Amino acid sequence: MAKAARQRLVPEQRIEMILDATLSLVGTSHFSVVTMRDIALACDVNVALLYHYFSGKDQLIRAVLARALGQVTDDYESRRDQHRADFLGDIAAWFATHQAMAPTMMSRMVKLMSDQAAQPIKDPELETLVQGFYRFESNLIVSTLEAGMAAGQYREVASDKLARFVGLHLDGIFHAAESRGELRIAEDIEELRGLLTRQLEP
């Protein structure tokens, strides 16, 4: 029965399923300990099929991170219009994305990025993905702040410093979600939104 269901998956769906299962695994174990065999078992496929789609674990991990990052930025793009009238504009859309994708997806992705960053020998492709994500975040915050200041909606602030502050705080929220033993991501983001609003009100 399970096998029959599996047969009906088209390759795209099967790849999606593999990427999801891998993200789940690296969300609890360290990606360096997860084997292709573990992933195959979690997906109920054989290892040969895994190698049919991915040349090896490095390529698979890169695909997992690239897809997760893509989902986050797509979700953000889809929310920008709704938040046009919001005082925080695009930053509000960014926060909404984080709230919507928490705790599972974002937490796992942040953990994967941090695990890779702590490796003594880094995968340059993975590093490029991570740096690209942080640049995307920083750019959207800075440009929102600059536009708001230019329009006289926001008080004058050092946009680079404030963007870093907001980014670090989001990292802290996801990082702490598990280690502080409380899942309060949406609430913590609300606190950040309140603080940022008070900082920016003219």
Place this chain on the structure above:
Amino acid sequence: MAKAARQRLVPEQRIEMILDATLSLVGTSHFSVVTMRDIALACDVNVALLYHYFSGKDQLIRAVLARALGQVTDDYESRRDQHRADFLGDIAAWFATHQAMAPTMMSRMVKLMSDQAAQPIKDPELETLVQGFYRFESNLIVSTLEAGMAAGQYREVASDKLARFVGLHLDGIFHAAESRGELRIAEDIEELRGLLTRQLEP
């Protein structure tokens, strides 16, 4: 020569050396992949000696974390007097400890705490240590805020919420130290100090 030097270590020094080397290892690898053999190699001792001091890896990891947490709280206690006159009081001492112990010690410790928190099956003793650390931090921030408000030095704030905000932000700073590819811990803590001061000024 190395052997002769080693002979001169008293057991306490040898244990310190083992704990230091283990903290270094788990600061780059995940603690679940580090073996007793890896640790023995890093310390230039044989595995049997390691087992003479520690019953196994779990006990060793607990000792590593307990020592690191003890060093952080001792450093904080030793700084409290110097910061009596500081507007942020004990919170300033806590920040100074983080700045002094960054990036190596604190970053490794935060990584170890977060790796253990992400494990599907947690070591209850390790979890108790981590929760105790966060409670210590939260208590010191809350009591400083309460005392400052009672004395009329600080504006009225929700001390629990602000304590969580500060703690999350410190987590973010250490968490991001590597993944954002920039080592700016001291500077990031200064930013947090500035923001907190502005929040509290009557």
